[in-house]
Amino acid sequence: MEALFALVIGVLTACGVYLMLRGRSFPVVLGLTLLSYAVNLFLLAMGRLTVGRPPVISAGAAGYADPVPQALVLTAIVIGFAMTAFVVVLALKAKAELGTDRVDGGEAP
Amino acid sequence: MNHLVMAPVLLPLLGGVLLLFLPGTRLPLAARDGGHIRNAGAVSDLARALGLALVAAQALAALALMREVSDGATLVYAVGNWAAPFGILLVADRLSAWMLVITALLALFALLHAARGTDAAGRYFHVLFQWQLLGLNGAFLTGDLFNLFVFFEILLIASYALLLHGPHGIGARERTRAGLHFVVVNLLGSSLFLFAVGTLYGVLGTLNMADLAVKAAATPPENLGLVRAAGLLLFGVFALKAALLPFYLWLPGAYAGASAPVAALFAIMTKVGAYSILRVSTLIFGAEGGPVAGLIAPWLLPLALATLAVGMLGVLAASRLRRQIAYLVVASVGSLLAAFGLGGAAGIGAGLYYLPHSTFATAALFLLADLIARRRGALDDRLDPGPVIPGAVGLGAVFFVAAVAVVGLPPLSGFLGKFMLLRAALGHPALPWVMAVVLGGGLLGLIALARSGSLLFYRPEAEAETLGAAPPGFWDLLPPIGLLALVLGLTLWAGPISEAATATAHQLLHPQGYIQAVLGEAPAADPGAAPGSGGNP
Numbered sequence: 189m190e191a192l193f194a195l196v197i198g199v200l201t202a203c204g205v206y207l208m209l210r211g212r213s214f215p216v217v218l219g220l221t222l223l224s225y226a227v228n229l230f231l232l233a234m235g236r237l238t239v240g241r242p243p244v245i246s247a248g249a250a251g252y253a254d255p256v257p258q259a260l261v262l263t264a265i266v267i268g269f270a271m272t273a274f275v276v277v278l279a280l281k282a283k284a285e286l287g288t289d290r291v292d293g294g295e296a297p
Numbered sequence: 298m299n300h301l302v303m304a305p306v307l308l309p310l311l312g313g314v315l316l317l318f319l320p321g322t323r324l325p326l327a328a329r330d331g332g333h334i335r336n337a338g339a340v341s342d343l344a345r346a347l348g349l350a351l352v353a354a355q356a357l358a359a360l361a362l363m364r365e366v367s368d369g370a371t372l373v374y375a376v377g378n379w380a381a382p383f384g385i386l387l388v389a390d391r392l393s394a395w396m397l398v399i400t401a402l403l404a405l406f407a408l409l410h411a412a413r414g415t416d417a418a419g420r421y422f423h424v425l426f427q428w429q430l431l432g433l434n435g436a437f438l439t440g441d442l443f444n445l446f447v448f449f450e451i452l453l454i455a456s457y458a459l460l461l462h463g464p465h466g467i468g469a470r471e472r473t474r475a476g477l478h479f480v481v482v483n484l485l486g487s488s489l490f491l492f493a494v495g496t497l498y499g500v501l502g503t504l505n506m507a508d509l510a511v512k513a514a515a516t517p518p519e520n521l522g523l524v525r526a527a528g529l530l531l532f533g534v535f536a537l538k539a540a541l542l543p544f545y546l547w548l549p550g551a552y553a554g555a556s557a558p559v560a561a562l563f564a565i566m567t568k569v570g571a572y573s574i575l576r577v578s579t580l581i582f583g584a585e586g587g588p589v590a591g592l593i594a595p596w597l598l599p600l601a602l603a604t605l606a607v608g609m610l611g612v613l614a615a616s617r618l619r620r621q622i623a624y625l626v627v628a629s630v631g632s633l634l635a636a637f638g639l640g641g642a643a644g645i646g647a648g649l650y651y652l653p654h655s656t657f658a659t660a661a662l663f664l665l666a667d668l669i670a671r672r673r674g675a676l677d678d679r680l681d682p683g684p685v686i687p688g689a690v691g692l693g694a695v696f697f698v699a700a701v702a703v704v705g706l707p708p709l710s711g712f713l714g715k716f717m718l719l720r721a722a723l724g725h726p727a728l729p730w731v732m733a734v735v736l737g738g739g740l741l742g743l744i745a746l747a748r749s750g751s752l753l754f755y756r757p758e759a760e761a762e763t764l765g766a767a768p769p770g771f772w773d774l775l776p777p778i779g780l781l782a783l784v785l786g787l788t789l790w791a792g793p794i795s796e797a798a799t800a801t802a803h804q805l806l807h808p809q810g811y812i813q814a815v816l817g818e819a820p821a822a823d824p825g826a827a828p829g830s831g832g833n834p
Contacts, residue, residue, distance in 0.1 A: 208485065213477065220484050227491045234499030257498065260443055264491055267450050271487070274457060275480050281461075282477045285470050291477065 193233055200226035213279040213289045220275065224268035231261045301365060302374035302389045304358040305397050305434035312351035313427035319344050345412045348423040352408055355430065356401035363394035367797070369804060371814035373440070381816050382508040388440035390811060391801040392649070396437040396572055399653045400565050402783060403660055404430055410664050410776040411558035418556065419462035429455035429562065436569050440815055442497065443504045445573065446490050449538070453483050456559075456566065463556040468677075475550035482547040486537040489530060496527035507815035510580050510808060514587035521588050528582055532574065532593045539570025541634060542604040545627050549611065552623035557667030560619070561660035561780075567630050568652060575637050575645070579805040580812075598638030598727055602734045605631025609738040613745045618669065618678035621749060622662045625703055628738060629655035635731060636718045643721035645802035650795045651714030654787050658703040658711065661780035665696055668773055669753060672766045680749055682756045688768025693754040695777055700746040702784045705739050710787035715739065717795065 200222050207219030235254030243255035283289045366372060366389055374387040408426060416422040432452025439445050460476050463469065498504055500523045501512040516524050537544040548567070552560050574593065582592040608628030615621035633655060636648030670678040672686045686692060698709075705711035715735060722731040787794060804810065 208481075216481055220481065220488075223485070223488045227488050227495070230492060231495040231498075234495040236499075256504075257495070260495075260498075263443075263447065267447070267487075270454065271450075271480075271484055274454065275477075275484065278457075278461075278473075278477055278480055282473050285473045291481070292474075 189237055189239075193229070193237060197226050197229050197233070200229070211290055211292065213282060213291055216291055217272070217275055217279055221268075221272055224264070224272070228261050228264055228268070231257050231264060233257075299365065299372050299374065301358065301362055302372050302387050302438065303376075305355055305362070305401075306387070306431060306438060308351055308355050308358065309427040309431040309434065312347065313424050313431065316344055316347060316424045316427060317421070319347070341417070344423050345416065348426060349405070349408055349412065351427060352401060352405045352430070355434070356398070356405055359394065359397035359401045362389055363391075363398055365389070366391050366394050369800070369810070371811050373814050382503055382505045385444050386440040386505065386815060387438045388507075388811070388815060389438060391797070391804050392572070392576070393437045395649065395653075395797075395801060396568070397434055399568075399656055400430065400433050400437070403565055403656055403780070404562060406664075406776040406779045407558040407561040407660065409772075409779070410561065410667070411556075413772060415462075415556050415558050415667075419458075422459070422462055425455045425458050425462075426562070428452075429459060431455075433565060433569060437572060440506050441504050442494050442506055442509065446487070446494060449490070449569075450487060452566070452569070453487070456563065457483075459559045459562075460551060460555050462559060463554075468554060471550070472554035475554040479547050479551040482537070482544075486534050489537075490534045493527045493530040493534060496523055496530070500524055500527070505815065506576070506580055507808075507812040510583075510586070510812055511816070513581050513589050514585060516588050518588070524589055525592060528577075528589060528592045529596075531577060532596065535570045535573040535577070536600070537570070538567070539574060539634065540567050540604070540627055540630050541570075542600050542607060542631075545604060545607070545630075548627055549620055549623040552626060552663075553617065553619040557664050560623075560663040561776075564626060564656045564660040564663070567626060568633070568656060571630060571633050571637065571648075571652070574634065575648075575805065578637075579645075580808045583806065583808055585808065594638065594640055597634055598731075601631050601634035601638050602727075602730055603631075604628070605635060605738050606734050607631075609741040609745075613741050615745070616680055618666045618680060618749060618753070619663070621680070621745065622659060622666055625662065625742070626655075626659050628742065629659060629703075631738075632715070632718065632735065635735070636714075636721065639718070639721050639725055639731070641721065642799055642802040642806060643717070645805060646795060646799035647714060647717035647721050649798035649801055650710070650717060650787070650791075654702070654710040654714050654784060657780045657783045657787075658699060661699045661777040661784075662696075662703060664777040664780070665692065665699060668692060668769050668777070669696070672769075674766075680752050682752060686753070687766050689754050691774060692769060693750070695774060695781065696750055696754070698781055699777065700750060702781065704742045704746055706743070708788065710784055710791065713788065713791050713795075 204219045204223030204226060207215045207222060210216060235257030238253045241251050241253040242249050243253045243258060372389040376385045376387060411422065429452055432448050432455060435448035436445055436452060439448055457476065457480050460479060461472060463472055494504065497509060500520045501509055503509055503512055513524055540548040552563055555563060578593040582589050584590055605628050608624050608631050611624030612621050612628060615624055633648050633651055636644050636651060666678055669686060669692055673683050676683040702709040702711050705715045719732060719735060722728050725731065
């Protein structure tokens with residue numbers, strides 16, 4: 189499971205970085221989103237991967253999942269969601285005002 | 298627990314919420330639609346008065362906090378009364394209080410300028426302004442790395458919206474483009490911040506900065522690479538916020554495009570990055586960091602000097618006044634981080650003295666640039682000969698003082714700050730580099746600002762007719778003059794202030810006091826295992 193998880197994070201990050209380097213605002217926003225997904229999975233993995241274990245104290249549990257990364261991921265998801273919404277609206281505003289969706293504001297080819 | 302520590306966070310948070318519910322915050326839209334302008338105008342005055350009162354209250358709270366910690370105490374506030382390594386802490390020491398005071402004073406004058414009409418350009422200007430202060434104050438106070446991330450996000454999202462505030466038409470396109478770059482770059486920075494925080498938590502198992510310092514010093518060799526990578530990634534993120542050399546490209550466009558009070562407030566935003574670098578490099582990666590000691594220091598000085606050089610070249614090359622001042626911000630970050638990079642009580646003390654000076658001086662210049670540009674018609678802030686500016690004598694005099702301050706010519710605090718920096722560098726192996734870049738950069742800045750000043754005030758086009766704009770009144774000139782009065786205060790009381798800065802540097806260089814205040818007398822690693830074992834029946 190660890191290898192698969194690491195692979196997923198790596199592929200998501202690589203795709204995110206590639207898309208962020210594109211010249212138009214839509215792929216850049218998509219890249220930011222993929223990168224934030226990768227970060228969220230990465231944070232979750234930092235509490236070590238566990239299956240079927242309770243994060244809070246319960247009777248008869250063999251072990252516990254670390255609850256802190258779950259709380260961090262929750263915060264990161266909320267912030268990432270708000271930021272993505274903001275950047276989408278900003279990209280639309282830029283398209284409307286600059287007349288192009290190129291990130292550098294130049295002429296559309 | 299001393300509840301005063303919480304005040305700089307609570308005041309703007311609750312004040313912002315209160316401002317949100319004031320009917321006056323909706324004024325500008327109603328005004329644009331030709332609605333009830335006169336009626337709503339009175340309410341908007343209420344919003345302005347409330348905003349100013351809130352900032353004044355924050356200044357008082359920050360000053361009170363500074364008095365509380367002036368004896369070297371470290372005040373710890375456990376939010377929700379959760380104990381040290383588990384709960385989120387606010388920690389106020391000399392450095393935090395110093396930064397809070399600077400922020401509140403800067404915000405007061407920026408808001409005074411905004412109340413002259415800039416705040417009417419957008420609906421929620423005062424709300425966003427307060428929440429930007431919430432993020433700034435929180436970032437200076439928090440003792441938890443993830444909480445630092447959260448406060449960064451708060452100040453950033455408020456700054457995104459504030460940056461886009463402004464009049465329609467002139468400069469709006471440029472502002473939107475710069476805003477998009479600013480947002481995307483900072484979102485990328487936030488992702489990297491989370492990667493760094495996640496790695497540190499995964500390896501060391503804590504997010505509390507004092508606890509991180511203890512655990513990082515005892516890193517087993519097999520985890521050393523991970524901790525070092527995370528530490529340098531963290532440095533990279535803070536360097537991005539501080540606009541250090543490879544990452545400064547977002548700054549000139551964003552600051553030049555922002556409206557004047559917002560740009561003035563942004564003068565402290567790069568200093569948040571500088572503060573974070575200083576805090577992390579002294580607390581976690583300081584001299585007592587064991588295997589991770591001195592992780593950041595070797596990178597800081599060369600990058601800072603390069604930033605200073607590039608910033609000053611930008612100042613020289615700029616063809617518009619606002620962009621020139623934005624490059625002055627880059628250069629001031631270079632000087633500041635060069636002082637921090639020299640290390641030692643003398644270097645850090647010089648940096649802490651230079652920090653408020655550069656913040657106030659560049660902010661005053663941003664406010665002045667707005668007053669000047671508004672009186673030049675279509676020329677705006679372009680550095681071309683134009684018509685005679687109404688009230689040129691008063692504006693020119695204030696511009697002269699601000700330029701002398703920001704370049705670092707003798708009578709004012711900029712000179713004292715640079716002198717302390719050079720004195721701190723005397724025993725350092727990089728002395729020739731520091732001397733050459735700081736003095737050469739000062740010369741370049743002097744040439745550039747002398748050229749701008751003479752273009753704006755001494756070389757009017759004879760044919761161009763004078764515009765009908767009114768000369769600046771008392772309330773127009775008050776904010777920049779107030780900021781320059783603070784610079785003058787820094788000069789007059791340079792002795793006590795630099796002593797306090799050196800004391801702050803000593804406190805930073807001996808982080809045991811901070812760690813003990815946060816973790817209590819027994820900073821043991823054992824409680825980390827307690828919840829799991831204690832929970833087992």
